[in-house]
């Protein structure tokens with residue numbers, strides 16, 4: 001009967017929930033964080049603000065809970081990095097956020113090794129992943145301290161340990177997908193061979209203990225946020241697929257116990273490793289989903305995301321959007337791509353642009369779903385969806401229309417921390433099996449396709465032409 005403090009440290013903020021044994025929410029607190037967007041594709045966060053948000057949200061959630069917490073878990077952004085002093089813990093750089101494209105120069109310098117790197121890691125040589133960012137930090141910011149992903153630093157501040165988890169390590173481009181361990185050859189390619197490397201933990205392990213939230217508590221069940229949501233949405237079997245609509249939209253497919261590589265240009269990484277046994281996943285990324293909606297807000301086209309559905313036209317009037325505000329990921333892998341709005345005339349209004357942005361996100365997700373089906377040689381039958389943007393009925397309907405499959409909406413807005421909580425239960429009780437740690441759920445809504453197949457095909461081919469020309 002484990003009670004978990006599950007902390008989801010994401011791009012746009014930190015959410016902490018206290019979760020009871022049946023996923024009941026006993027406490028909840030959120031702290032918003034606004035990344036800084038810099039010219040040249042830089043996206044940064046203040047490390048201290050991130051740590052403060054973890055502590056503030058965690059303590060506030062615990063203060064609401066009638067039950068004491070047995071274990072703390074942390075879901076992390078996956079590919080966000082920083083430099084820090086391993087003795088004092090002081091940050092030596094900003095957080096370089098996963099959306100940051102400045103490490104493109106590092107990747108360009110390794111382009112001749114791209115195929116080798118992809119074969120070894122399952123990932124594509126792209127600045128999205130953490131090792132190019134770490135190399136970029138070393139070349140451009142500081143030679144001091146250690147460079148790690150954000151989780152390692154946060155966990156050091158909480159527990160004093162120097163650790164990461166296997167799902168996060170597998171998002172680096174310096175981890176062998178088959179051995180799930182650091183790869184010396186790859187570390188050398190990125191000039192990271194003399195860097196201290198954190199110990200890689202399984203996702204059901206205890207990392208250490210923390211006093212940060214009151215009484216001394218174990219910290220464990222660590223995982224990447226997207227993988228956590230995959231788990232919460234019960235994607236436990238090869239072929240189960242979910243998409244989380246957060247800052248970005250991330251479509252992940254469970255690919256089972258074998259470390260297969262995608263033939264369709266998706267990324268392959270570790271979903272989770274339990275009792276030393278890894279399960280793998282493919283993922284495709286829309287780098288800007290809520291970020292694109294925030295761009296609409298910045299332009300004054302909507303007041304907030306809650307206004308999206310009211311502001312969107314019933315038809316985009318020929319306006320098409322490729323929402324590549326931070327480059328294009330799978331399967332294009334074009335960090336230099338920029339967003340486009342095409343098909344505008346003098347009669348185009350904000351309502352057309354709002355719908356075009358939502359349809360653009362949906363079209364990109366639909367393409368990722370098609371590629372997952374292509375890799376599996378079986379077209380996708382259904383998609384599970386979670387995240388803040390699932391509140392937009394217009395967006396979810398567009399996803400169903402363009403994918404031509406039902407979209408099942410996860411009933412809780414907390415899929416990521418609930419997935420991490422399931423892993424924390426396993427860390428506390430080694431006799432627990434994964435299907436028992438994840439709480440069963442029913443969709444709160446299912447969106448069925450309303451467009452004809454012909455209309456969806458026509459839209460998607462026009463959208464693909466626009467994307468390919470980016």
Ligand SMILES: O=P(O)(O)OC[C@H](O)CO
Pocket residue numbers: 009010011012076077078079098225226246247248250
């Ligand atoms: O912060 P989120 O929730 O958009 O997720 C970040 C992703 O995991 C980055 O790969």
